[in-house]
Amino acid sequence: xxxxxxxxxxxxxxxxxxxxxxxxxxxxxxxxxxxxxxxxxxxxxxxxxxxxxxxxxxxxxxxxxxxxxxxxxxxxxxxxxxxxxxxxxxxxxxxxxxxxxxxxxxxxxxxxxxxxxxxxxxxxxxxxxxxxxxxxxxxxxxxxxxxxxxxxxxxxxxxxxxxxxxxxxxxxxxxxxxxxxxxxxxxxxxxxxxxxxxxxxxxxxxxxxxxxxxxxxxxxxxxxxxxxxxxxxxxxxxxxxxxxxxxxxxxxxxxxxxxxxxxxxxxxxxxxxxxxxxxxxxxxxxxxxxxxxxxxxxxxxxxxxxxxxxxxxxxxxxxxxxxxxxxxxxxxxxxxxxxxxxxxxxxxxxxxxxxxxxxxxxxxxxxxxxxxxxxxxxxxxxxxxxxxxxxxxxxxxxxxxxxxxxxxxxxxxxxxxxxxxxxxxxxxxxxxxxxxxxxxxxxxxxxxxxxxxxxxxxxxxxxxxxxxxxxxxxxxxxxxxxxxxxxxxxxxxxxxxxxxxxxxxxxxxxxxxxxxxxxxxxxxxxxxxxxxxxxxxxxxxxxxxxxxxxxxxxxxxxxxxxxxxxxxxxxxxxxxxxxx
Amino acid sequence: xxxxxxxxxxxxxxxxxxxxxxxxxxxxxxxxxxxxxxxxxxxxxxxxxxxxxxxxxxxxxxxxxxxxxxxxxxxxxxxxxxxxxxxxxxxxxxxxxxxxxxxxxxxxxxxxxxxxxxxxxxxxxxxxxxxxxxxxxxxxxxxxxxxxxxxxxxxxxxxxxxxxxxxxxxxxxxxxxxxxxxxxxxxxxxxxxxxxxxxxxxxxxxxxxxxxxxxxxxxxxxxxxxxxxxxxxxxxxxxxxxxxxxxxxxxxxxxxxxxxxxxxxxxxxxxxx
Numbered sequence: 001x002x003x004x005x006x007x008x009x010x011x012x013x014x015x016x017x018x019x020x021x022x023x024x025x026x027x028x029x030x031x032x033x034x035x036x037x038x039x040x041x042x043x044x045x046x047x048x049x050x051x052x053x054x055x056x057x058x059x060x061x062x063x064x065x066x067x068x069x070x071x072x073x074x075x076x077x078x079x080x081x082x083x084x085x086x087x088x089x090x091x092x093x094x095x096x097x098x099x100x101x102x103x104x105x106x107x108x109x110x111x112x113x114x115x116x117x118x119x120x121x122x123x124x125x126x127x128x129x130x131x132x133x134x135x136x137x138x139x140x141x142x143x144x145x146x147x148x149x150x151x152x153x154x155x156x157x158x159x160x161x162x163x164x165x166x167x168x169x170x171x172x173x174x175x176x177x178x179x180x181x182x183x184x185x186x187x188x189x190x191x192x193x194x195x196x197x198x199x200x201x202x203x204x205x206x207x208x209x210x211x212x213x214x215x216x217x218x219x220x221x222x223x224x225x226x227x228x229x230x231x232x233x234x235x236x237x238x239x240x241x242x243x244x245x246x247x248x249x250x251x252x253x254x255x256x257x258x259x260x261x262x263x264x265x266x267x268x269x270x271x272x273x274x275x276x277x278x279x280x281x282x283x284x285x286x287x288x289x290x291x292x293x294x295x296x297x298x299x300x301x302x303x304x305x306x307x308x309x310x311x312x313x314x315x316x317x318x319x320x321x322x323x324x325x326x327x328x329x330x331x332x333x334x335x336x337x338x339x340x341x342x343x344x345x346x347x348x349x350x351x352x353x354x355x356x357x358x359x360x361x362x363x364x365x366x367x368x369x370x371x372x373x374x375x376x377x378x379x380x381x382x383x384x385x386x387x388x389x390x391x392x393x394x395x396x397x398x399x400x401x402x403x404x405x406x407x408x409x410x411x412x413x414x415x416x417x418x419x420x421x422x423x424x425x426x427x428x429x430x431x432x433x434x435x436x437x438x439x440x441x442x443x444x445x446x447x448x449x450x451x452x453x454x455x456x457x458x459x460x461x462x463x464x465x466x467x468x469x470x471x472x473x474x475x476x477x478x479x480x481x482x483x484x485x486x487x488x489x490x491x492x493x494x495x496x497x498x499x500x501x502x503x504x505x506x507x508x509x510x511x512x513x514x515x516x517x518x519x520x521x522x523x524x525x526x527x528x529x530x531x532x533x534x535x536x537x538x539x540x541x542x543x544x545x546x547x548x549x550x551x552x553x554x555x556x557x558x559x560x561x562x563x564x565x566x567x568x569x570x571x572x573x574x575x576x577x578x579x580x
Numbered sequence: 581x582x583x584x585x586x587x588x589x590x591x592x593x594x595x596x597x598x599x600x601x602x603x604x605x606x607x608x609x610x611x612x613x614x615x616x617x618x619x620x621x622x623x624x625x626x627x628x629x630x631x632x633x634x635x636x637x638x639x640x641x642x643x644x645x646x647x648x649x650x651x652x653x654x655x656x657x658x659x660x661x662x663x664x665x666x667x668x669x670x671x672x673x674x675x676x677x678x679x680x681x682x683x684x685x686x687x688x689x690x691x692x693x694x695x696x697x698x699x700x701x702x703x704x705x706x707x708x709x710x711x712x713x714x715x716x717x718x719x720x721x722x723x724x725x726x727x728x729x730x731x732x733x734x735x736x737x738x739x740x741x742x743x744x745x746x747x748x749x750x751x752x753x754x755x756x757x758x759x760x761x762x763x764x765x766x767x768x769x770x771x772x773x774x775x776x777x778x779x780x781x782x783x784x785x786x787x788x789x790x791x792x793x794x795x796x797x798x799x800x801x802x803x804x805x806x807x808x809x810x811x812x813x814x815x816x817x818x819x820x821x822x823x824x825x826x827x828x829x830x831x832x833x834x835x836x837x838x839x840x841x842x843x844x845x846x847x848x849x850x851x852x853x
Contacts, residue, residue: 083640145635
């Protein structure tokens with residue numbers, strides 16, 4: 001058995017060393033793509049399963065309790081069983097990619113799939129896309145970890161997992177690839193592009209094999225004219241306003257629910273259940289708010305949604321409220337699908353207002369504006385116009401709406417930035433100062449820790465050391481500074497720099513009369529090993545010093561200098577920017 | 581010529597409970613004996629993450645073990661415990677978070693005391709932190725005993741393997757730094773251990789042997805020893821279901837332990853050339 005293990009290990013090492021690294025990564029990307037696709041298929045089936053289970057009770061008088069039950073159970077599962085905490089997970093993936101080379105917990109490969117399917121299947125207003133992105137990314141990350149890939153390769157596999165998951169769940173490989181590059185990785189690199197594209201294709205192909213090649217939202221052929229394209233600019237204003245309202249509403253609801261839970265002593269899962277109860281209540285009057293809402297979107301695109309401006313406006317407000325109650329109160333799910341529903345409603349509302357105001361104009365069908373609204377809102381919420389364009393283009397299969405689609409997506413993104421400078425996925429990271437893309441000054445400084453760049457070849461001296469002994473001792477040192485320690489306690493008491501000693505060196509008479517304690521600098525600024533380098537540099541600038549002692553628990557540990565820091569900084573920068 | 585004496589850094593997660601206080605007292609004793617600088621973290625959430633080079637580890641604390649009741653009071657108690665042994669408290673301020681409720685803890689320490697959750701679901705998460713942390717941490721993991729009692733010797737468990745040699749080297753260093761006698765508990769066949777050690781190392785007070793079916797050496801193991809042993813962190817199923825020497829040891833002996841995982845053993849080997 002042991003010899004078999006050795007044989008396998010030797011074979012693996014031989015394979016790795018002979019195989020071209022890029023080709024190896026491509027093969028892995030396809031594997032991750034298949035796994036990500038399977039995760040998306042599993043989530044799809046689970047949502048269908050929970051939905052059909054809940055459908056049996058929809059007519060019951062207590063059916064409004066179903067979203068509460070689903071949200072409560074899903075958060076209980078996340079908190080108590082898998083101990084992962086709630087949220088949709090995409091910011092966690094972005095954080096892992098930007099700060100920790102794509103390291104994601106193994107449990108994230110499955111946790112949100114189960115939890116979000118319970119939330120959505122029971123009627124919670126949330127989407128399956130963010131959870132499946134988390135699952136796909138975690139699969140890629142853990143495959144990379146298992147195979148001991150380096151940071152850069154692991155990040156690519158995280159992207160592959162995400163791209164395949166989006167590609168699979170929407171049957172939209174292009175959107176998966178663009179979403180990964182635009183939102184998750186935040187950079188377009190040719191080295192990333194090939195594996196991520198192939199992973200998206202592999203994930204989509206898995207989905208097509210198991211579900212068939214279906215377009216999620218079949219659209220009719222729209223005849224789009226110039227006035228429709230110009231009107232799309234107006235729609236961008238509406239979708240930007242709605243996007244800002246959603247983002248602010250979610251944030252306010254999150255803060256409110258946190259305070260309410262604190263006052264009422266609610267656990268996280270009871271808080272989520274309470275949010276679900278409100279959703280169930282709204283769902284009694286507006287069933288369109290329940291679940292991911294794709295059926296309602298199909299109706300809107302087909303132009304068969306109920307008549308009247310007020311109805312659409314109320315449905316839009318109800319969906320916004322239901323989404324805030326689901327996600328703002330801790331339910332597990334994403335904002336992607338609710339954004340599509342709200343976008344479609346916003347587009348429909350805008351079209352009906354246009355028809356009301358300009359009845360003489362031959363506007364394109366309202367289904368087209370529903371599509372444009374979806375793109376506009378998604379572009380605003382994610383601040384990712386390309387993702388919105390490609391997603392709507394792929395999931396509707398219609399090319400004729402491309403021009404207004406581009407107009408509404410681009411303008412909505414720009415306008416939304418006036419109200420919310422960062423996307424829904426990035427705003428918390430930006431607020432916490434945690435969005436640190438590789439190669440930036442702050443990221444490089446953060447990745448260097450004081451203990452690893454500390455100079456340890458210093459010679460500590462005692463306070464009562466005579467100048468004569470010091471003159472002899474300093475010959476063995478490569479450094480110009482010497483930490484002074486108390487001989488009884490070992491505590492750091494000050495520093496002696498060679499410049500401090502130089503005036504006394506020419507007078508032999510002083511050699512046996514001057515102690516180092518008399519020459520040392522006492523008021524020396526010190527740093528702790530846990531301090532961050534940005535703070536250390538600030539102190540160096542402020543005090544005009546080039547090196548500082550590192551002291552912990554009154555013990556001298558080493559020195560930190562600008563010169564050593566610069567060496568390490570350049571090395572780290574090369575690693576992060578891939579120049580090595 | 582005097583040379584720079586490097587003072588190790590010891591990371592402790594303080595759980596403000598009777599058991600947590602006992603654990604901190606042992607960590608404080610460890611730091612004082614070794615001249616290490618303690619860094620104490622008073623948890624602000626029931627879990628935290630540690631990002632190692634190739635793996636992220638989530639450490640779960642028991643529901644009652646984190647500072648929900650008041651972190652400042654917990655910090656004051658921790659500072660008092662450290663001050664009793666003449667140590668200054670340095671508290672870790674969390675600077676980075678994976679999510680707002682999930683702090684990231686730095687991993688550049690020389691030792692770490694593993695928090696031991698007192699949870700009703702211990703059967704499920706049996707020794708979870710103790711399994712994962714030694715497996716990936718590049719530093720030894722200190723597992724405090726239930727009750728604090730100063731140890732008077734070091735006991736090194738040696739199975740005759742190459743990694744056990746690194747553990748033995750660490751135990752020798754600890755015994756020298758702490759000025760304590762060193763005992764050796766040989767595991768398995770004596771010939772393998774003899775072959776590994778090549779010649780009898782100096783400074784060993786007692787040799788004890790643990791061989792299947794040959795007497796009961798447990799009675800000879802000093803109860804007031806710090807036990808140093810290799811721990812590889814087996815798979816979740818293996819750790820939860822199968823018997824192991826580590827579990828046997830923890831069940832039989834009330835002593836604090838220092839687990840040296842593969843990464844930590846590698847660090848020790850490389851630092852010793």
